[in-house]
Amino acid sequence: MKIICSSSGFINPVRPRQGISDILKAGFGSISLDLDACCSSLELEQYGKLRKDNEEWRYMENYEYLPISEHPTKVGCFFERLLAECQSRNLQISVAHAPYLSRDTKRTDLSEVLFDLYKESIRFCGQIGCKYIVIRPFCTSSVKGSAASYESVRMSNFEYYLRLAAVARENQVMILLENQCHSLNGHLVRGVCSDSFEAVEWVDTLNDRAGEERFGFCLDVGVCTLCGQDMHEFTVTLGKRIKAVILRDCDGQHESSLLPFTSVCMGQPQTDWLCMIRGLREIGFDGQLILGIRDTAGVFSPLLRPPLLVFAKAVADYFKWQIEIENLLRKYSFIVLFGAGNMCRNYMKCYGEKYPPLFTCDNNRKMWGENFCGLEVKSPEELKRIPDGCGVFICNIYYHEIEEQLRDMGVKNIEFFNDEYMPSFYFDRLKMV
DSSP, rough: OOEEEEEEOOOEEEEHHHHHHHHHHTTEEEEEGGGGGTTTTHHHHTTOOOOOOOGGGGGSOTTTTTTTOOGGGGGHHHOEEEEEEHHHHHHHHEEEEEOOOOTOOOOOOOOHHHHEEEEEEEEHHHHHHEEEOOOOOOOOOGSSSTTOOHHHHHHHHHHHHHHHHHHHTTTOOOOEEEEEEEETTEEEEETOOHHHEEEEHHHHHHHHHSSSSEEEEEEEHHHHHTTTOOOOHHHHHHGGGGGEEEBBOOOOSSSOOBOTTTTTTEEESOOOOOEEEHHHHHHOOOSEEEEOOOOHHHHHHHTTHHHHHHHHHHHHHHHHHHTHHHHHHHHEEEEEOOOOHHHHHHHHHHHTTSOOOEEEEOOOOGGGOOOTTTTTEEGGGGGGOOOTTTEEEESSSSSHHHHHHHHHTTTSEEEEOOOOTTTOOSOOOOOOO
C-alpha cells in the first residue's frame, strides 16, 4: 500500500519548492496531483467568457491567468515547474485528479470541452509516469436535460468513458471512477456511483467493453460520510476494483477535506472509520491511500504546515498499519503477546486460532502461571528465552512505556497490537484489580 499526500492545500504549482520540500521532510514519497489547479470549476463555469487571442499564449512568467479550459494542450505547461521540482527531488506523482464541474453546475454544454481537457490530462499523466487518473462521472445536472433519467445518465457516462479509454490505453493510464454526491436544492444527496452495486456494474461493464482492465474505482471516504453510507459494505462489494482511497474527514453535512479524526461531536467521530478500516482490511486493500486535508491545511499558518504534515503522515501510517495488521502478523514464525487483559482477549478472539501465540506475559506477578484465554501468563523475563524471529506484540495501551521496558531487556522484534478496529469485540470489559 502506498501512502500519498494530496498536493491541494500544500503545493502552489507556480512556486512549488516550499510545498514539495515540506511534504518530503514529513516523510511522504508520493503525491496526488490535483489538475483542477490549472482549470478550476469556477473557470469551467465561466467558459466562453475568457477567450483570448492566440498571441497571448506565448511563454508567460505567471501561469495563473492561462485559461486552460480553452487551450487544454497547455496542461503540461502549467505544471512545468512543479514537475521539474518533483523530478529533481525524487517525489513521485502516483495519482492525478482531473478538473471537474461543481456539483450544482447548470452548465450542460461542456461535454466536448471536458473531453478535450480529460484527453490532454491523460496524456500528461502518461508523459510523467502517473498510473492513475480520477475522472468523476457526470451527475444528472451535467447531462443535457436536468430531468434526465438514470439510464440516460448511465449511457452518457459510458459513451464518454469509452471514448477516453483509447487515450488511456495509449498512455498506459487507468481511469478511476469516484463515488459522487449530488446537490439537490443546496442539499448533498447520493449521486452517481454512490451505490456500491451500481459502481461495480459501471466498472465491470466499462472494462468488458474496453476489452481490458482499463477502469477502476477511487473511494472517497468524505462522500460516503456525506451520503450516510456503510463503508464496510461499500468496500467489500467493490473489492479489488478499488485502486485508491481518499482519506478525509467531514461533519457529514458540509463537503470539506479535514484531517482524519478531527471532525468530532461530543467525543464521537463523524466519519465511520471502524467500517472503513474493517472493509479495506477484509478485501486486502493494497492500492493508493491518499490523504486529502486541504481545508485543515488552509486554516493553518504556513509556519505550522510543516509540523502538520509530519502529524498527518503519522495518521496515514496509522491507517496503513491498521489495514495491514494481518500482514504484520504473518511476518513472524512465532508470536508472543505482552499483556493479559482486554486487548489480549480481543486478539485471541479475532486472531488466536489463525496466529496462535506461544504465551502472553504481564507485569502483574499475581497472574504469572495462570491461564488466560488459553494462554499461560508468564513473567516478562521469559521473553529473554523466546526463539529467534519471534515477534513480541504489546497488547496494552501503555505502548511506549512497555516498549522502553522491553528494549532495556534486550528484546527484539517489538510490535504494537491494537483492538480498536477488530472484526469483532467482547462488549463486556474485564475488571482489572
